[in-house]
Amino acid sequence: MIGPLRRLIDFVSGWRSLPPYELVSYVLMFASVPMLAYGKHRFDGSLLRVLVPTVLSLYAGFFAALIVNDVTDADIDSVAHPDRPIPAGRISKRTFVIVAAIFALLCFGFAAAVSAWCVLVTMGTFAFALVHNKYLKRGLRIPGYSELFGSTQWLAVGVFGYVAVWSGAPVERSLEVSLPLLGALSTSRDELLNMLLLAAFIYSIDTWHDIPEGILDIEGDRKAGVTTFAVSFGEKTATRLSFAMFLLSGPVGVALFLRTSLSPLFLVGFLALYLSMARYPWRMMRSIGGPEMRAACSDAGRKGFDYFLFCFDLIFLDLLVQHLLKR
Secondary structure (H helix, E strand, O other), rough: OOOOHHHHHHHHHHOOOHHHHHHHHHHHHHHHHHHHHOOOOOOOOHHHHHHHHHHHHHHHHHHHHHHHHHHHHHHHHHHOOOOHHHHHHHOOOOHHHHHHHHHHHHHHHHHHHHHHHHHHHHHHHHHHHHHHHHHHHHHOOOOOHHHHHHHHHHHHHHHHHHHHHHHHHOOOOOEEEOOOOOOOOOHHHHHHHHHHHHHHHHHHHHHHHHHHHHHHHHHHHHOOOOOHHHHOOOOOHHHHHHHHHHHHHHHHHHEEEHHHOOHHHHHHHHHHHHHOOOOOHHHHHHHHOOOOOHHHHHHHHHHHHHHHHHHHHHHHHHHHHHHHHHH
C-alpha cells in the first residue's frame, strides 16, 4: 500500500508547478470556510470533527477536478500548455482517469465522514464538473460560457464548508430541515445569506483570474469550440470584464467582514491585499492591443489566483487569532 501511495504522491508533486505556499494555502482555505460558518460559537471538538474530513475531502476533490480538466482539455493544452502530462506524453488519458478516480473516492469517503448532506454536495459538484468539462463547455454556444459557469466549481468550497457545519456540528439554529437518508440540517436566514455572500466573493475573484487565462488560451479554445469571453467578445471586452470583476471583489470582501464574525484584522489585511493587487488588472487594461498584453494577462492570471488563496489565508488566520484570544 505504501509503495503505490508513494508513487502517487511523487507523480502529483511533479505533475504541475504547485509551489509549497499554494499547497499550504489550500489547507487553510478549506479549513477557513467551516470556521467562518461556525461563527461566534466557541471552537470545540464538534468543529474539529467536521474540520478535518472537510479539508481532506476538498483537497482530494481539488486534485480529482484538476485531473479531469487535464483529460477533457488535452487538445486545448496541446496548443496552450504542451508541457502538461498528456500532451507531453508522460501519461496516458486512461491512467490519468484512474488517478482521478482514486482522488474522487477519497473525496467521497471523507465527505461521508462528515454527513450525508456533504456527500450530496459532492455528488452535485462532480456531476456538474464532468458534464461541464466534457460536453457543455464545447457544446453550448452561450457567449462567455466557459468563465460564466467554470468559476461556479469553486463555489463547492463555500457550500461544502457551510453544509458541513450545518449538518455535522450540533449548534442550535432557527431553521432546520430533515430528510430521509440525509438526516438533519440546521441553519438560519442570516447564515444562508452569509454563504451566498461568500459565494459571490469566490465567484468574483475566480472569474477575474480566469478571464486572462482565457485570453492566453484563445487560439486553443477557438479551435476546440470553447466559448470564453475572449472568444465571444474579443480580448478588449474580456479584459474590461476581468477588471470589473476585480473591482467588485473589493466591496464584496468588505461586506463579508461586516456580515460575518471576521474581525478588523481581516479587513486591514484584505484592503492591503486588494490595493496591492490592483496594479495587475490595471496593467492588463493599459496593455490592450499592445505587445505587453500576453505578459500582463499571464501576470494577472497567476497573481489573481494568489489573491484568491491569500484572501482565505487571511480568513483562517483572523478566525484562529480570535479563537486563541478567547482561550
